[in-house]
Amino acid sequence: MWALRHAAATAAVPFSAGWSEARVVTAACAAGGILAAGGVMPPEAAAVVGVAAVHGGLLAVALLWNGGPVAEAGVAIALLALARGLTALHPAGAVAYLAVPAWLGHLALAGRLLHLGLGRPWPWGPVGIGALAGVALALHLVACASRTLGYAIGVDPDVFLTAFAYDLGANVVSAELFFRGALLHHLWRRWSFGLALAGASAAAALRYCLDPFAATTELRVGAAVYMTMLAILNGVLCRWSGSLLPGLVAAAIFFACYRLLARG
Amino acid sequence: MTRVSALPVVVAALLAVVTAGIALDDADPASPLRHLFVLPIVVGALASGLRGAVLAGTGVVVLFAPVVLPDVERHGLTAEVAEALVTLVLLLVLGGIVGALRTQTRRQSERLALLLAVHQLLARDDAIEVLLRRLRALLLARLGIRDAALVLEDGACASATGERAQPGSLAAEVARTGRPVFLADSGERALPCRVGAVALIGAGGPVGALIVEADELCAADRADLVTLGAYVGLALENARLAARQRRAAEELDARVAEATHHLQEIDRAKSTFVAIASHELRTPLTALLGFGELLATRQFPVGEVHRLAGIVHRETQRLVRLVDDLLDLSRLERGAAPTLRRTALCPARVIEGVAELFRHAGPRLVVECAPAIGDVDADPDAVDRILKNLVSNALKYSPATAPVHVIAHHDGPRHVRFSVEDGGPGIEAAALPHVFEPYYRAPGAAGAAPGSGLGLAVVKALVEAHGGDIDVASEVGRGTRISFTLPRTAA
Numbered sequence: 001m002w003a004l005r006h007a008a009a010t011a012a013v014p015f016s017a018g019w020s021e022a023r024v025v026t027a028a029c030a031a032g033g034i035l036a037a038g039g040v041m042p043p044e045a046a047a048v049v050g051v052a053a054v055h056g057g058l059l060a061v062a063l064l065w066n067g068g069p070v071a072e073a074g075v076a077i078a079l080l081a082l083a084r085g086l087t088a089l090h091p092a093g094a095v096a097y098l099a100v101p102a103w104l105g106h107l108a109l110a111g112r113l114l115h116l117g118l119g120r121p122w123p124w125g126p127v128g129i130g131a132l133a134g135v136a137l138a139l140h141l142v143a144c145a146s147r148t149l150g151y152a153i154g155v156d157p158d159v160f161l162t163a164f165a166y167d168l169g170a171n172v173v174s175a176e177l178f179f180r181g182a183l184l185h186h187l188w189r190r191w192s193f194g195l196a197l198a199g200a201s202a203a204a205a206l207r208y209c210l211d212p213f214a215a216t217t218e219l220r221v222g223a224a225v226y227m228t229m230l231a232i233l234n235g236v237l238c239r240w241s242g243s244l245l246p247g248l249v250a251a252a253i254f255f256a257c258y259r260l261l262a263r264g
Numbered sequence: 265m266t267r268v269s270a271l272p273v274v275v276a277a278l279l280a281v282v283t284a285g286i287a288l289d290d291a292d293p294a295s296p297l298r299h300l301f302v303l304p305i306v307v308g309a310l311a312s313g314l315r316g317a318v319l320a321g322t323g324v325v326v327l328f329a330p331v332v333l334p335d336v337e338r339h340g341l342t343a344e345v346a347e348a349l350v351t352l353v354l355l356l357v358l359g360g361i362v363g364a365l366r367t368q369t370r371r372q373s374e375r376l377a378l379l380l381a382v383h384q385l386l387a388r389d390d391a392i393e394v395l396l397r398r399l400r401a402l403l404l405a406r407l408g409i410r411d412a413a414l415v416l417e418d419g420a421c422a423s424a425t426g427e428r429a430q431p432g433s434l435a436a437e438v439a440r441t442g443r444p445v446f447l448a449d450s451g452e453r454a455l456p457c458r459v460g461a462v463a464l465i466g467a468g469g470p471v472g473a474l475i476v477e478a479d480e481l482c483a484a485d486r487a488d489l490v491t492l493g494a495y496v497g498l499a500l501e502n503a504r505l506a507a508r509q510r511r512a513a514e515e516l517d518a519r520v521a522e523a524t525h526h527l528q529e530i531d532r533a534k535s536t537f538v539a540i541a542s543h544e545l546r547t548p549l550t551a552l553l554g555f556g557e558l559l560a561t562r563q564f565p566v567g568e569v570h571r572l573a574g575i576v577h578r579e580t581q582r583l584v585r586l587v588d589d590l591l592d593l594s595r596l597e598r599g600a601a602p603t604l605r606r607t608a609l610c611p612a613r614v615i616e617g618v619a620e621l622f623r624h625a626g627p628r629l630v631v632e633c634a635p636a637i638g639d640v641d642a643d644p645d646a647v648d649r650i651l652k653n654l655v656s657n658a659l660k661y662s663p664a665t666a667p668v669h670v671i672a673h674h675d676g677p678r679h680v681r682f683s684v685e686d687g688g689p690g691i692e693a694a695a696l697p698h699v700f701e702p703y704y705r706a707p708g709a710a711g712a713a714p715g716s717g718l719g720l721a722v723v724k725a726l727v728e729a730h731g732g733d734i735d736v737a738s739e740v741g742r743g744t745r746i747s748f749t750l751p752r753t754a755a
Contacts, residue, residue: 001413001423002450003434003459003475114454140326147334189449189456193480229326239479242455 022064025073029057037212044088052081055170058178059100065182066115072107079103080170087162094162097169104173116181117244130237130246131253137233138257141226151261160259167255176248179204179231180238193239201231230254271311275320278304283327293332293348301328301352305359310366317363321356328352375488378406379495386499389510395503396422399496409478410457415439416464416472416500434461435473442470444490446481455479462489464497471497533703537717544586548579555579588649589718592725593702602729604643608753611637611672611680614644618651619670622659628666629655634673640680640750646726647750651682653719654746658686666743675749679732683747690740699736700724723748 032053036046059080060073079100086093108118145151179200187196208223234247282300289295301324308320328348335345385398396414400422403412413423415435421428429435438445442463449456458481464472474493478485555572558564564572592602612633619631640647651670658668666687675681691699695706702721727734727748734748 001411001425001427001475001477002452002457003461003477004413004415004421004423004427004429005433006450007432007437008434008445008447008461117454140330143330144333147330148337185456189451191448192482239455 019065021070021073022061025057025060025064029053029060029077033057047088048081048084051084051170052077055174056080058174062116062174062177062182065186068112072112075103076100083169087166091158091162094165094169097165100169101173104177116177117185117238117242118181122245123241123243126237126241126243126246127249130234130241130248130250133233133237134250134253135257137226137229137250138254141222141254142257142261145222145261153260155260163259164256167259168252172248172251172255175204175207176234176244176251179207180234180247181244184235184238188239197232197235197239200235201228204228204231226254271308271316272319275304275308275311275316275323278307279320279323279327286328286331291331291334292344293328293335294344298328298348298351299355301355302358305355306362309359309363312363313367313370314360314363315367317359321359324352324355371484371488374406375491378402378492381406382492382496382499386496386503389507392416392420392500392504392507393422395500396420403474403476407476407478409476411477413475414464414472414496415475417470420472429473434459435475438463438475439470439473444486444493446486450477460486460489462493464500465494466497466501471501530703533701533717536705537703541586541590545583548583548586551579552576552583589722592722593718596721596725597702602646602726604646604729606641606643606730608639609642609644609647610639611682614647614651615670615672615682618648618655621652622655628659628662628664628668630667630669632669632671632673637672637674637680639753641753642730642750643726646730650723650726650748651684653723654684657719658684658688658744662686662688662743678752679749680752681747681749683745685743685745687743690742690744691736691738692740693738696736696738700734720746 030053032049035041036050036053039046041049056077056079059076063073063076064070080097083094083096083099086096104113104118107113109120111119113119142151142153146153183203184196184200187199190196191199205224205228208227209220211223230251234250237246237250238244240246279301282297282303285297285300286292286295289297304320305317305324308316310316312319332345332348332352335342339345381402382399385402386395388395388398390398396416400412400414403409411424413421413429413435415421415429417439419428429439434445434447438461442465444460444462446461447459450459456479458478460476460478460481462474463470464474474489474496476489481489555576559569559572559576595602615631615633619629622629655668655670662668668687669683669685671683671685673681673683691706698704699706700720700723703717704721705717724734727750730750732749732751734746736744736746738744
C-alpha cells in the first residue's frame with residue numbers, strides 16, 4: 001500500500017507534469033490553426049494544416065502529456081495531415097483517416113497506451129453498454145433534429161463514408177484521447193470526479209462550439225447540448241470501465257447517426 | 265451469482281410510460297401527464313438517493329426535450345411552454361431535495377451500522393493482530409473502498425500484503441502526529457486513487473493510523489473517516505485493556521491454583537511426615553524402653569550389658585539426629601540460617617572420618633580424594649552431618665553389593681566439590697526437582713527404606729549456608745550422584 005511506503009510529499013504531481021514537450025507541440029499546433037483559419041494559405045493547404053493542427057494537436061498533446069515519446073506525437077500529426085491531403089485529392093482518400101485508429105490500435109495492443117486507458121484486457125461488457133448509450137443518444141438527436149430543424153435520415157453513401165472516416169480517424173479519436181484520456185484523468189487526479197468531469201466536458205463542448213464548421217446558431221446550440229451529453233456519458237463510461245474503448249464506441253455510433261442526417 | 269437491481273428497469277419503465285402517454289396526447293408540452301414525471305424522479309431518489317434523482321431527472325430532461333423544443337421552435341416561449349418548463353424545474357428540485365435527504369439518511373444509518381459492527385468485532389476475545397485483520401476486512405466490505413490498512417504505534421499492522429509502515433511514511437507520520445492527511449491521488453495507479461490517513465485516537469493521544477485508498481473521498485467521507493478513526497482508536501484501546509485484564513486474571517487464577525496445589529502438597533507431605541516421624545521416633549524409643557527395662561529388671565553378664573548399652577547408645581544417637589533434623593527444619597522454615605562455626609577443614613580427613621563411621625559397610629564404601637586439594641572453610645559439625653546424611657542415604661538405597669563412592673576434588677580455584685555416588689535404583693526425572701524439598705520422598709523410596717524426608721532439605725540448607733551449591737543427577741537403574749561444593753580457605 002502506497003501510504004505504508006511513501007511520505008505524503010511524494011504524492012504531489014504538478015498539473016503541468018509531462019508538459020515540457022507538449023508545450024512546444026501545443027504552441028506549434030495553435031499557430032498552425034491560426035494560420036489555417038486566417039486565410040493566409042490556399043484553402044486546400046489550410047484544410048490540411050487545420051486538421052493536422054487541431055486533431056493532430058489534440059492527439060499529440062494527449063500522447064505527450066501522458067509520457068509518450070515525441071515520435072508518436074509526430075506520427076499522429078503526420079498521418080492526419082496525409083489523410084486530409086489524400087481526401088483533397090480524391091474523396092476516397094478519406095479512407096486514409098482510418099490509419100490513425102489502426103496505428104493507435106497497434107500501440108494499444110503493444111501496451112503503450114495503458115496510461116490513456118487503452119489496452120488489454122478489453123472491457124467487452126462496458127463496450128456493449130457504450131454502444132447502447134451511443135445509439136440512445138443518437139436516436140434522441142435524430143428525434144429532436146427531425147422534429148425541430150426538419151432534418152431527415154438520407155444521405156449520399158459516398159459523402160457519408162468520407163465524413164464517417166474523418167469522424168472515426170480524426171474527430172472521435174482525438175477528442176476521446178485528449179478530453180477523456182488526458183484532460184479528464186489529469187483533472188481527476190486533483191479534483192473530485194464530478195468536478196473533473198464538469199471541467200473536461202465543458203472543454204470538450206467548447207471545442208465543438210468554436211469549430212468553424214458549426215456555422216449556425218442552431219448547430220452551435222446542438223453541438224453544445226449533445227457534445228456535453230456525449231462528454232458526460234463517455235466520462236462516466238471511462239470511470240466505470242477504466243477504459244476509453246466504450247466511450248470511443250459510443251462516440252463513433254453517435255457521429256455515424258449524425259452523419260446520416262440531411263436537411264429534408 | 266450477481267444480483268441485478270430492478271430499480272433502473274422500474275425507473276426506465278416509468279419514464280417510457282409517461283413519455284409515451286405525453287406523445288399520445290399530441291406531444292403537448294402542457295399535457296397534464298407531464299406531472300407524472302414525478303414518479304420516476306421520486307422512485308429514483310428514494311431508492312438511490314441523490315444519484316438516482318439525478319439519473320432519473322436527466323432521463324426526464326432528455327425525454328421531454330423533443331416535446332418542448334419543437335414548440336419553442338414554432339411558437340417561441342409561450343405561457344404553456346413556460347408552465348411546462350416550470351413544472352420540469354420544480355420536479356427536478358423536488359427530486360434533488362428528496363435524493364439528498366435520502367442519501368443523508370442512508371449515510372447516517374450506514375455509519376451507525378458500521379460503528380456497531382466495529383464495536384461488536386472489537387468486543388471479541390482475540391489477539392490484537394487478529395482483531396486488526398478482521399477490522400480491515402470489515403472496513404473493506406462496508407466502506408466500498410479499494411484498500412485499507414491499520415497501523416498501531418507498537419508496530420502491529422493489518423494490510424493486504426502484510427507489509428508494515430516504514431519510518432517516515434504517511435502512515436507512520438499520521439500515527440505519530442495524530443493529524444489526518446487526505447491526498448487527491450497517490451500517483452501509483454493508472455486510475456486516480458484517493459488516499460486518506462486518519463489517526464486512531466485513544467484516551468492519551470494517537471495510538472495508530474487508519475489508511476484507506478478509494479476512488480472518491482468526498483468531504484462527508486473524510487469527516488466520517490476522522491470520526492471512525494477516533495472511535496476505532498478508543499475501541500481498540502478498550503479491547504487491549506480488556507485483553508490485558510483478562511490475561512492478568514488468568515495469570516492470577518493460575519498462580520492461585522498453583523499456590524493452592526503447592527499448599528495441598530505441603531499439607532499432604534506434612535501429614536505423611538507426622539506419620540513417618542511418629543514411626544521414626546517410636547522405633548528408637550521402643551528400643552530404649554525395651555532395653556532399659558531389661559537392664560533395670562534383669563541381671564546380665566558384663567559383656568551382654570555392654571552390648572545392650574551399645575544398642576541403647578545407637579538408638580539414642582538416632583533419636584538425637586532426628587530431633588536435630590526437626591530443629592534445623594523448624595529454623596529453616598522460620599527463615600533463619602543455620603549457625604555455623606567455620607574453620608579450616610581438610611576434606612580428606614573429613615571424608616575418612618565419615619568412612620570410619622560407616623566402616624560396617626566394608627569395601628562397598630570407596631573414598632577418593634584428589635591430592636593437594638587444600639582446606640575448606642566450613643563448620644566441622646555441619647560438614648559431618650552433610651556427608652553422614654548423603655552416605656547414609658546412598659548405603660540405605662543401594663543393593664548390599666553395590667559400591668558407594670565418596671569423592672572430593674577441585675572445582676575451580678575457590679571451591680572443593682564433594683560427590684557421593686551410589687549404584688542404587690536411581691530417581692525418576694520428574695522427582696529430581698523435588699528431592700531437596702522438606703518432607704518429600706521420591707516415589708518408591710518410602711517402601712524401600714525408612715526415612716523422614718528431612719535429610720536432603722537440611723543438607724541443602726547447610727550447603728547453601730556455606731555459600732556452596734548442591735545438585736543431583738540420577739538415572740533410573742544406574743544410580744544417583746549428589747554433589748556439593750564448599751569454599752576453600754583463603755590462601
